[in-house]
Amino acid sequence: MDGMAGQKSTLVWVVNICAFLLVLLWTIPTLGLFVSSFRDRDQIANSGWWQSFSAAEQTGFVRTGTDDDAVQEGGLYVIEGNVTEGDQTLVAWGTGARDPARFQPGDTTEIEDGWQLTVNADGSYRLTSPEPFEMRRGERIFTTTEVPPKFTTGNYQRVLTAEGLGRAFMNTLTVTIPATVIPILIAAFAAYALAWMEFPGRAILTAAVVGLLVVPLQVSLIPLLRLHNEIGIGKGYLGIWLAHTGFGLPLAVYLLRNYMVGLPREVIESARVDGATEFQIFRRIILPLSFPALASFAIFQFLWVWNDLLVATVFLGNTREQLVMTGVLRELMGSKGGEWEILATSAFISIAVPLIVFFAMQKYLVRGLLAGSVKGG
Missing domain, CATH: 1.10.3720.10 (MetI-like)
Known part of the structure; x- marks a missing residue:
């Protein structure tokens, strides 16, 4: 009788564990869907819902200004701008798609003869040249940034209205x-x-x-x-x-x-x-x-x-x-x-x-x- 009782108890535990796993199997995707419904569009595209409560890394690139945006400072022609938006924090940057995180914030590199590019920690960049710039499209600056968690009710407002x-x-x-x-x-x-x-x-x-x-x-x-x-x-x-x-x-x-x-x-x-x-x-x-x-x-x-x-x-x-x-x-x-x-x-x-x-x-x-x-x- 004790053996039968022990077997029954084991079977009950197996059933309970299987039921718990089934509930968990359905609850986790539902939780992810619920969290995603409050997330920003860009963050959904770049990270999973399980990363929504921590800072997420994003990669991309921006273009500098063109020769029309250059100003002359002493003997240099200078183009300035910013590669970050909002509350982004710059982690690394680069000038080529093969190595988009080659440089750290504050580094300076030469991208052409005499052209010097510096990108600072606050996202501001400074492109200088001893000669006038001749480019119709700006130079690409690849960036790796960290974005803090961002939640919004705008998704619900958009759907409900x-x-x-x-x-x-x-x-x-x-x-x-x-x-x-x-x-x-x-x-x-x-x-x-x-x-x-x-x-x-x-x-x-x-x-x-x-x-x-x-x-x-x-x-x-x-x-x-x-x-x-x-x-x-x-x-x-x-x-x-x-x-x-x-x-x-x-x-x-x-x-x-x-x-x-x-x-x-x-x-x-x-x-x-x-x-x-x-x-x-x-x-x-x-x-x-x-x-x-x-x-x-x-x-x-x-x-x-x-x-x-x-x-x-x-x-x-x-x-x-x-x-x-x-x-x-x-x-x-x-x-x-x-x-x-x-x-x-x-x-x-x-x-x-x-x-x-x-x-x-x-x-x-x-x-x-x-x-x-x-x-x-």
Whole structure:
């Protein structure tokens, strides 16, 4: 018995450690995304989020002034300027791309016959020549600088004040709420029939539902859109509601059917003996007992539809009046998608509503997912 108890204790520790590692695996990237949403654009491009609380090194180059900027001081022609901006601190500098950190602040070097270049610790440079300068483009000075940590709320201000975001938020709610409720209503009836009603072909229908789970929605987008156009639905809210309903039904039916199969048979049989109709059993017994499974699917469907861009683009359109939030945020990132600070900020803004839904219903999630697998047949 002691050995069995010891084995059980070890197994519990293994499970707890694995659960902790999984949580950590998801939390670290989320933390990085959150930190990046407050970082300056230049710092995001030059250092990772884990370096955001320490000074970061940046490399680059600036050009000196040209002969038009030169002034004569005694027998020398002088061009002056500064290679740093803001609160940058110069670490090293150079005059060639092969060795951009060759010199230390305060050093002087000769870059051409008689041309002397000095770059000081404060970033100021002085280029001198005994003869007039003849250059249309300034000389390049490569710099290595340290920049202190910089955080800003400007990223959030830019996203939250973006043109059309409020309208897009309402469009997303208009799409998401019906596209979550309609599949639940249809799937609940279908799941009850597959779980508790005897009729020919029930096993085939159940197998078909399982098979539809692996069909990628991308293969049906264009045929479904053509069907909508042929029957007069076109692009609009009705079309996208029906599309999301069709894409979500296989998972909904499968999840709810597995859960309903595990409900106590005695309760249902007793209700039938007492003269209850199938609809009364479904409404008064099955639905209340199946609420955890209904909530589990509602969470999945809400998250999927809220974060969707592909289906919304195909079935709703790309005009300013039709864009959902993911469409507006995509436009903010630009055509090349290189504005990482906007991406990080948009991610946290867009997950605000799904997080509220998840935490409001998360107590039903695990129970709804696992109950069918434990009890079901």
